[in-house]
Amino acid sequence: MSEAAPINLSSAFQKTEATPRKRLPPFSLRLTPEERAYLKQKAGRMPLGAYIKAKAFADGSPVKRRAVGLEVVDKDALAKALALLGRSHFSSNLNQLAKAANIGTLPVSPEVEQELLATCTHVKEIKVLLIRAVGLKDGAT
Numbered sequence: 001m002s003e004a005a006p007i008n009l010s011s012a013f014q015k016t017e018a019t020p021r022k023r024l025p026p027f028s029l030r031l032t033p034e035e036r037a038y039l040k041q042k043a044g045r046m047p048l049g050a051y052i053k054a055k056a057f058a059d060g061s062p063v064k065r066r067a068v069g070l071e072v073v074d075k076d077a078l079a080k081a082l083a084l085l086g087r088s089h090f091s092s093n094l095n096q097l098a099k100a101a102n103i104g105t106l107p108v109s110p111e112v113e114q115e116l117l118a119t120c121t122h123v124k125e126i127k128v129l130l131i132r133a134v135g136l137k138d139g140a141t
Contacts, residue, residue, distance in 0.1 A: 073135030081129035084122065093119075 029052070031039070036048075043051035072078055100106035131137075 071135065072133055074133045077129040078133035081126045081133060084126050084129075088122065090119075090123075 039051065040048055046054075097106065
């Protein structure tokens with residue numbers, strides 16, 4: 001069996017990693033046990049930090065709320081992406097490929113190269129479907 005030249009899959013995937021957003025350091029406030037108990041009682045079921053923030057900006061200043069999760073905008077796209085993932089066995093196949101590559105027993109024939117490139121295309125399709133499903137713009141993470 002002739003050994004094919006090593007393939008470069010780096011071009012098969014586009015780097016889509018966004019630069020991480022830097023968070024501001026938290027603001028700390030020291031309270032006596034009595035003050036904390038009073039604020040907790042006044043906050044009721046609201047988290048204490050949210051209650052204090054709401055009271056601090058009660059004059060009508062805008063308070064930007066952080067989204068707790070991503071809303072599913074396109075359920076069909078999400079269903080298609082999950083179906084592709086479900087029947088792909090990506091995790092176990094990638095684990096087997098990585099193990100074979102690490103011990104030097106991964107034969108890379110033209111057929112294997114084509115299969116790997118086809119798999120990269122499928123991963124890109126799944127990415128696009130997931131981005132569409134949660135309503136993000138292409139390239140946003």
